[in-house]
Structure formats: C-alpha cells, structure tokens
Amino acid sequence: MMLHEPACPPQPNPGTGPRRSRSPLLLLAITLLALIVLPRAAAAAPEARILRIDPRASTVDGQPVLTTVLDLVQNKRLGDITKQCATLTGNAHMDCVADALEQPQALYSSFDFPDKNALFTVTVDGTDLPSKFESKARWGDSAGQPGVGTAWLILIDAASTMGARFDEAKAVANAFVNTMTPNDIVDVMFFNDRVVVEDSKWVNNKQQALQSISSVTRTYPTQGRTRPLLNIIKNAATDAFRDLGNVGQGVAAPMHQALVLLSNGSAGSDPSSSGAGATVLRDYLTKGRFPENNDVLPKTPVPVISIQFPSVLIDEFALNSREFMEGLTNPEIGGFFSIVRDGQVRRAANIVNAVRTRFNRMHIVRWRVSCIAPSITQTFKLAFANTNPPIAGDATFQNVPVGIDPTTWPLDIDREATERAAKKDPAYPGGTLKIFGNFCWGGNAQRAEIYMVPKNQAAPQSLQGGSLDDAKKAQRSLIEQGMRGKALSTGDTMAEFELPNSDNFLVGKGEQMSGRIILYDNQARRTSAITADKILTVRAQEAPLPYILIGGITFGGVVLVLLVVSIFRGGGSKQRRGGTAGPPPKPVVAGMAPVAAPMPGGGAPFGSALPSGGDFGYGGPPPGGGSRAVLSGAAGIFTVTPGMEMRAGRDGSACQILLTEPRVSGVHAVVKFEAGQLFVRDENSNNGTFLNGQRLSSGVWTPAPPGALIRFGPVEFSTRLE
Structure with a gap:
C-alpha cells in the first residue's frame, strides 16, 4: 500500500542554496494523485504472511520441528487514517501525516493465531502433507529466546544533498540501535551518490554499532546531478542479506530481518529511482531472495522502514523523491513510512516505537513436520478454515530453500509410546522391538533400518553451532559403528524390528539396563536423533534363557538314554538265551567314522550313521553347510x-x-x-x-x-x- 499525500515545500536549509518556489499546479497534481490512489487501499480481509521458516530447532531438540515467524493482521484504510490531513498544506500537512502514521497500530489490527483452524503443509511428491501444530507465542513475549531477534540493515544517506539533515538521519539510526534486544544484530551502511562508502558489517554489540554511526561525521561530495538510488539500495540489501548466513561463529543470525532507509529520496533525473521503480524494489525485498536466482540461502522477506528527510529540491524531483520513498514500504509484512522535517528528531522515538510494536505482534509458531521433500528446496503453504472473518493464507514459499538439509532432518519418533512399550517388553539381544512415530516410508520395509549403538560408543553432546556437514559426519559415524537389526514389518505409525543377537549394546545393570537406538530411512537418508541427550533410549535386558529349547534337548536326551538302555537290554537277553555275541566294534579314529562290525542279522551297529566328514568335536562343518x-x-x-x-x-x-x-x-x-x-x-x-x-x-x-x-x-x- 502506497501513501500518496501532497508534498510540502521544505524549509530553508543553511548551506544548501536558495529554495525553489512550488507552483500551485504541482500541489493540485499531487492532491489529485492522492485522491486516486487512496480509495484503492481499502481495508482487506485479515492476511497471514510467512516471514521466516527456520529449521534450527531440529538440531537442538533432535525432533523434526520447524519454527515459523508469521504476521497476521488486517490492514486499515489509509484514507481513514489521514483524512483529517486533506485540508492542510505545507509543513502542517506533512506533520499531520507523520503524526497519524506514527501512532501504534495505525495501519493495521493484529489478530491472535487460530491454531485450531490453521493448516501448514509441506509438498512431497506432488502431495500436500499436513504438519502438526506444536506451540505458539507472540514475538514480543519471547525476547531472549534463541533466535528471537531482528537483523537490522540501516542505510544512511551521506550524499551532500542531505545537508544538515544528515545528522538528523544519524540520530534516528541511533534510536533504532539503542533499542536492540539480546538477539538483535545490525549492519550500518553509509552511501553517497554512487555506492556504499562505509559498512560496519553484521555486529551484535550495541556500542560497536553506535561507534560505526558516529565515525562518519560529514557528507560526501556530489558526483553529479543524477544518482542511481534504486541500484545503490538494491545492491546494499543484496550484499547484506546474502551474507547474513555467513556472519561467523560470534554473531548468530536471528529469525527476522528488516531494512531501515534514512534518506531524502533524491535521485535527480534517474529513471529507475521513481515511484514505479520503488514498486519493483519493494517486491524484490518482499520476495526475500538475495539475489533473485538464489537456490541455496533461505527465503527471508524483508520489511522496509522508509523514513524521508525532505531537502530543498526542484519541484519535479521533490515529487519523485516522495513517491520513491513511500513506494518502497511494504506494510503488509511490517513495512513503515514517515517524514521527519527539519528539527524533528523527537520523532525518532515514535518511529521506533511504531515499528517495534508491529514486530512484537508477530507470531512464533512451531510445527512438527514428519515428511519433507528429498531436496534443498521445499514448498510450504499456510491456510485457514472456518474462521470469522475469513483469513487469507500464504503460498509464497514455493520451491525455495529454507535452510533444510533433507539428509539431516530427524525422523519423527514418538518417544513416549516407544519407551512405554519397551518398559512392558524390554529390548534384548535377538529379540524384537516396536518403534512408534510418524514415518514416510509407506510400509516399505526395505527402507527401514535399526542400529543398536555399542555401549562403548559415545554419542555427540550437541550438533548446535555445527555445520550441516558436521551433522552428516556424526550420523555416518554412529551408523557405521552400530549394529544393524532387521525390519520385520513397517507402517506409517509403527515399525517392528528384530534386534541383533549381541549383548554389546546393553548399557547398565538390572532395572537400569538400557539400549540406545538409531532408526534410519535408507532412501531419504534420515535418522532419528543422535545427540547424547536426545538419542532414543529404551529399557533393555539380557537375552532370556531359551527354556523351550532347553526343555526339548532335555526331553530328547531322556529318550536317547532310554533307547540305548533298551538296545543293550535286548542284546543281553539274546546272550542269555544262547545267542552268539558278535566281535567287539573297532575303535573310533579321531576325525573318522567308527568302523563297525556287522551285527547279527546284517543290521548296522548303533552310531554307524554319523557323517563321514568329521563331527562337531573335530572341526567339520555343521549340517547345512555353515553358520556364517x-x-x-x-x-x-x-x-x-x-x-x-x-x-x-x-x-x-x-x-x-x-x-x-x-x-x-x-x-x-x-x-x-x-x-x-x-x-x-x-x-x-x-x-x-x-x-x-x-x-x-x-x-x-x-x-x-x-x-x-x-x-x-x-x-x-x-x-x-x-
């Protein structure tokens, strides 16, 4: 939404030359333009905007949880806000507009997030899969929580056309820096007629940022009557927000970002730095891809806070400057516009308060996302059902990077259900174990693998602060050194495995004995949590004695003894009845079958059926060929x-x-x-x-x-x- 109000003649500014007169025809043209544009900015339905999708909580919690930063507001009519200014002109008009816009929530009404009516989906193989709502909180109530902060890019116009307004622009910059919260970071840039001439880079220290502002004490000489203001701003924003992901170990990138432009908006006759050009630049910053063809860095829509410091300019240039500065703002995602005339540094507090109030009304919503696309780019959609009034959703995150490496996204394990089942039926070597959760393998048992972590294998303490490569290496190390079980059956909510027949995974003794588990999807290359505090740990026990087998062997032994006794008793009876005893059997040679004498009647002696290739006592292979x-x-x-x-x-x-x-x-x-x-x-x-x-x-x-x-x-x- 662009605010087009009549531009007012600036007051004389010492050292900047004589003021040029404005024609009544110019003022009439500006007023007519405002009347045409304002009715188009009517109040619309409440609208939700996704400002950030952040996956970093998954590396801390070991759970497939995404954090979203959302703005949910209903924009108000600009005409209703500024209608009392329509009869004013000159400085009175500018002051009236600025006073109206600087009121908290002047241009919007904030809404609570209706989690029971919200649907957040991820597209996998052409299907929108719903996520599970986890939690919500207001941005302003979460200050100090990890990642809850804003990356402020502050652009200060240091061209000579700013004149004495330069110091006032620096004062407004100081006001923004002085309200930094614990997780805020700031990058202060000064630009002249051509390029950025000073850059503090991203810092998280308030005093360091203030020092950067105070270090530039004067404006830079004019390089000509025309300057490419749009290109200067676009290049500065692209460089700063592209580098946001590489700020270093000492400066953590927060989950929100904003651009503050402090300028007179003067570009001379540059054709691109116009109202139409401002719309193109606004859309570029709202899209949040730096640069446009970026396929790796996360999508980060940027609210633009555009503050104009009117200077003495030719009438046509003054109109163009006003349109350009207004046109840059994107109030639908928290952008803001205001005017600071000569001697009105007092407005700095109101401006900062209005911007901070809007940001504090944003929502931090967490979702449990079980399945994701097997690629760097993802598609997410936010929709609402059965709300009054209806709420428009957001489908702008289409095939964009959000910082997810699909191979390190944790599997969705229901720890409570799995641990509860293991308490009832503890895991043991050679036994079976059921794992509960929300899985994406669609019943394909070939994708599901289970590894029991050896008792002497230490899991990493944390993956926080490490790179995605560090996470991959940690996963690979545990998988390679673990012991693999066998999937017996798999489903969307449960998988049953046969555990390896080794007690090397048993940790502890008695009732405290446990086993550590890593579940692995070999097609998606995803695992369950692997850090020491989050790895799935279930109750375990030593393998129970095979009572059925022992009973069967015992029974067979008894039968065998009875059979031998029966045979010998039968032979003794024949001898007593006068039968002739056969010659004694020949001795058994080690590794050879016994050479037996024929028994009466031509029968084979007991034991002659032993295999000729050796028995279990002398190294021959067991029946069936081998055990491994x-x-x-x-x-x-x-x-x-x-x-x-x-x-x-x-x-x-x-x-x-x-x-x-x-x-x-x-x-x-x-x-x-x-x-x-x-x-x-x-x-x-x-x-x-x-x-x-x-x-x-x-x-x-x-x-x-x-x-x-x-x-x-x-x-x-x-x-x-x-």
Missing part, C-alpha cells in the same frame, strides 16, 4: 551372519562393506546369509555384480556356492562358509 559366510579380498574381510543384510558400495552412510573404488556404485549390491547359504543381489549398479564371472540380474537374490568368487564392479572377493 566370510568375504575376503584386497578391500578387507567381512563376515555375514544370519539375520542381517549387508550393503556393499561407496556410500559410507548406507553400506557396511565400504568400497572406495570409484567404479563401484553408492549402494552397489547386498549380501545375506540365510539357511546356511550365502546370497547376493545386485542393486541396479552401473558396472554390475558378478558371481563366478557371470553378471547377475538386478534385484534378484542369487545363491553363492561355497568358495565362489563375487565381484562388485572391479572389486573381487572370495567366499567361504564357517
């Missing part, structure tokens, strides 16, 4: 045990058989040991998987005989069963 498989090659030795599938490839976050050869695919193949047999399956690799020289079809399990040669691309392994 071993892959040996130049890349290492890898053991494949029952109940697990091992991936081979270059992706260290997904593969247990890690191969660095560049001709091997990220996930090249999978091997498993089942029913005493080694199996291999190609995962659609580029250079193929070979068994004894024959290339395998992708996606098909193929048995590998003992001693077979398996080749992943150019990397070969020999196999054996143990």
Whole structure:
C-alpha cells in the first residue's frame, strides 16, 4: 500500500542554496494523485504472511520441528487514517501525516493465531502433507529466546544533498540501535551518490554499532546531478542479506530481518529511482531472495522502514523523491513510512516505537513436520478454515530453500509410546522391538533400518553451532559403528524390528539396563536423533534363557538314554538265551567314522550313521553347510551372519562393506546369509555384480556356492562358509 499525500515545500536549509518556489499546479497534481490512489487501499480481509521458516530447532531438540515467524493482521484504510490531513498544506500537512502514521497500530489490527483452524503443509511428491501444530507465542513475549531477534540493515544517506539533515538521519539510526534486544544484530551502511562508502558489517554489540554511526561525521561530495538510488539500495540489501548466513561463529543470525532507509529520496533525473521503480524494489525485498536466482540461502522477506528527510529540491524531483520513498514500504509484512522535517528528531522515538510494536505482534509458531521433500528446496503453504472473518493464507514459499538439509532432518519418533512399550517388553539381544512415530516410508520395509549403538560408543553432546556437514559426519559415524537389526514389518505409525543377537549394546545393570537406538530411512537418508541427550533410549535386558529349547534337548536326551538302555537290554537277553555275541566294534579314529562290525542279522551297529566328514568335536562343518559366510579380498574381510543384510558400495552412510573404488556404485549390491547359504543381489549398479564371472540380474537374490568368487564392479572377493 502506497501513501500518496501532497508534498510540502521544505524549509530553508543553511548551506544548501536558495529554495525553489512550488507552483500551485504541482500541489493540485499531487492532491489529485492522492485522491486516486487512496480509495484503492481499502481495508482487506485479515492476511497471514510467512516471514521466516527456520529449521534450527531440529538440531537442538533432535525432533523434526520447524519454527515459523508469521504476521497476521488486517490492514486499515489509509484514507481513514489521514483524512483529517486533506485540508492542510505545507509543513502542517506533512506533520499531520507523520503524526497519524506514527501512532501504534495505525495501519493495521493484529489478530491472535487460530491454531485450531490453521493448516501448514509441506509438498512431497506432488502431495500436500499436513504438519502438526506444536506451540505458539507472540514475538514480543519471547525476547531472549534463541533466535528471537531482528537483523537490522540501516542505510544512511551521506550524499551532500542531505545537508544538515544528515545528522538528523544519524540520530534516528541511533534510536533504532539503542533499542536492540539480546538477539538483535545490525549492519550500518553509509552511501553517497554512487555506492556504499562505509559498512560496519553484521555486529551484535550495541556500542560497536553506535561507534560505526558516529565515525562518519560529514557528507560526501556530489558526483553529479543524477544518482542511481534504486541500484545503490538494491545492491546494499543484496550484499547484506546474502551474507547474513555467513556472519561467523560470534554473531548468530536471528529469525527476522528488516531494512531501515534514512534518506531524502533524491535521485535527480534517474529513471529507475521513481515511484514505479520503488514498486519493483519493494517486491524484490518482499520476495526475500538475495539475489533473485538464489537456490541455496533461505527465503527471508524483508520489511522496509522508509523514513524521508525532505531537502530543498526542484519541484519535479521533490515529487519523485516522495513517491520513491513511500513506494518502497511494504506494510503488509511490517513495512513503515514517515517524514521527519527539519528539527524533528523527537520523532525518532515514535518511529521506533511504531515499528517495534508491529514486530512484537508477530507470531512464533512451531510445527512438527514428519515428511519433507528429498531436496534443498521445499514448498510450504499456510491456510485457514472456518474462521470469522475469513483469513487469507500464504503460498509464497514455493520451491525455495529454507535452510533444510533433507539428509539431516530427524525422523519423527514418538518417544513416549516407544519407551512405554519397551518398559512392558524390554529390548534384548535377538529379540524384537516396536518403534512408534510418524514415518514416510509407506510400509516399505526395505527402507527401514535399526542400529543398536555399542555401549562403548559415545554419542555427540550437541550438533548446535555445527555445520550441516558436521551433522552428516556424526550420523555416518554412529551408523557405521552400530549394529544393524532387521525390519520385520513397517507402517506409517509403527515399525517392528528384530534386534541383533549381541549383548554389546546393553548399557547398565538390572532395572537400569538400557539400549540406545538409531532408526534410519535408507532412501531419504534420515535418522532419528543422535545427540547424547536426545538419542532414543529404551529399557533393555539380557537375552532370556531359551527354556523351550532347553526343555526339548532335555526331553530328547531322556529318550536317547532310554533307547540305548533298551538296545543293550535286548542284546543281553539274546546272550542269555544262547545267542552268539558278535566281535567287539573297532575303535573310533579321531576325525573318522567308527568302523563297525556287522551285527547279527546284517543290521548296522548303533552310531554307524554319523557323517563321514568329521563331527562337531573335530572341526567339520555343521549340517547345512555353515553358520556364517566370510568375504575376503584386497578391500578387507567381512563376515555375514544370519539375520542381517549387508550393503556393499561407496556410500559410507548406507553400506557396511565400504568400497572406495570409484567404479563401484553408492549402494552397489547386498549380501545375506540365510539357511546356511550365502546370497547376493545386485542393486541396479552401473558396472554390475558378478558371481563366478557371470553378471547377475538386478534385484534378484542369487545363491553363492561355497568358495565362489563375487565381484562388485572391479572389486573381487572370495567366499567361504564357517
């Protein structure tokens, strides 16, 4: 919304030359322009605007929680606010307009956030998936909370045309800096007729910012009658807000941003620095992409606070300056315009208060976002249903970066439900465990993996302050060193796993025994929380004794003893009845089957059915071929045990058989040991998987005989069963 009121003749300013007279025709033209524009600024329906989507809470809490900064207001009619000024002219008119606009909530009415009627969605594979509302708070009630602050870019016009107004502009800048809150940061820039000439860079220290303002004591000489004011402002904003994500470890970027322009708006005859040009620049700043083609840095819409300090200018230039300064403001997201005449530095407090009041009415709303698109850019939409009056939503965050790395976005685990189930049925080696949550794998058990963290493996204390690469490395380290279980069944809200048959994950003793768990979606490359204070920890116990097996073995032993006794009793009876005893059996040679003498009637002696290749006591393989498989090659030795599938490839976050050869695919193949047999399956690799020289079809399990040669691309392994 642009405010077009009649421009007023400035007062004489010592040292700036004689004042040029204004024609009554110019004043009439300005008044007619205002009458045309004002009716178009009628009050509209309440409207919600997303000013920031911040994912940083997820690295602190280990939960898939997004923080949004929202503005929810109903804009008021400009004509209703300034109608009492319509009969005034000159300085009285400017003062009337400024007084009206500087009243708190003059141009808007703020609304509470109706969380029960709000729908916040993320688009995944063309479908808008709803998020779950977590919490809400007003911006002004949350000062001091992490990230709740504003990055203030303050642009001060230091061109010679400012004259004595330069010091007044600096005074208004000081007023903004003096109200900095704990999480605010500021970048003070001075510009002349051509470029930015002084830049403090982003600082979080109030005194340092004030020193930057006071360090420039005079204006810069004029470089000509025309200056590209629009380009100067656009370049300064682009540089500052593009660098906001790289301010350094000592200066944390807050969740909100604003631009304060303190200028007379003079651009001479520059064609782009006009009312129409201001609209283009306003839209650029409202869009929040710095620069326009930015596909990496988060979208950050910028409210523009434009404060004009009228100087003595030619009539046509004065009108253009007023239109340009007014046209820059975007009140729909918190932008603001006012006028400071000569000697009215007192207005600084009112201006800052009006701006701060608007910002304090913003909402901080948190959402639990279970699923996200597997890309840097995301699409979010905010809508409302059944509100009175109806509230317009926001769909401007379309395919834009918001700071999310999809591979480090935590899985949505229902910790309470999972821990409650584990208290009833503790986890134990070789047992099963149910994990509850909201999952995105759509019942595909191949995507779900579980890792039990070894008891001697320390989890990182925090990922806060680290880069996304740090988070990836921490995840990869725990996944590689963990022990993998097997998914038995998966659904949208629950997954059941068979745990690895090893007590190495058991931590503590007795009732305090526990196990630490990392859940992994191998398609989305996302894990559950991994920091020491957030990692999923459930009650555990040692594996119970196999009572059924023990009972079965005991029963079988009793039957065997009774059978032997029966046989010997039968032989003794025959001897007593006069039968002839056969010769004694020959002795058993170690590693050989006993050589038995024939029994009466041609029967085989008891025990002659033992396998001829050796028994369990002398190293022969058990029935079925072996209890595990071993892959040996130049890349290492890898053991494949029952109940697990091992991936081979270059992706260290997904593969247990890690191969660095560049001709091997990220996930090249999978091997498993089942029913005493080694199996291999190609995962659609580029250079193929070979068994004894024959290339395998992708996606098909193929048995590998003992001693077979398996080749992943150019990397070969020999196999054996143990």
